[in-house]
Amino acid sequence: AYQNKIYFNTTGNSALATAGSGDVLTGLITGLLAQNYSAIHASILGVFLHGKSADIAIESKETMETFIASNGIAYLSKAIRSIN
DSSP, X not given: OBTTBOOOOOOOOXXXXXXTHHHHHHHHHHHHHHTTOOHHXXXXXXXXXXXXXXXXXXXXXXXXXXXXXXXXXXXXXXXXXXXX
16 A cells, blocks of 8 residues: 555466566566656556566466566566557
């Protein structure tokens, strides 16, 4: 919760329960902060993109068993394009 508001993310799947996934999320949020996003907006967008990348990976060619953290990075551009 932030300023009495609750934010709920609807993206992502259990493939994100893999080693390094949290590091990818941290990198996304930090990169957005470096682009002068506010902390709350960087967090919201970072979490959304992290989950959306995993969703796209699983819909494309990865499986829950073959997904690795770097797949989140590989599908990031598609996740970004999905919101434009």
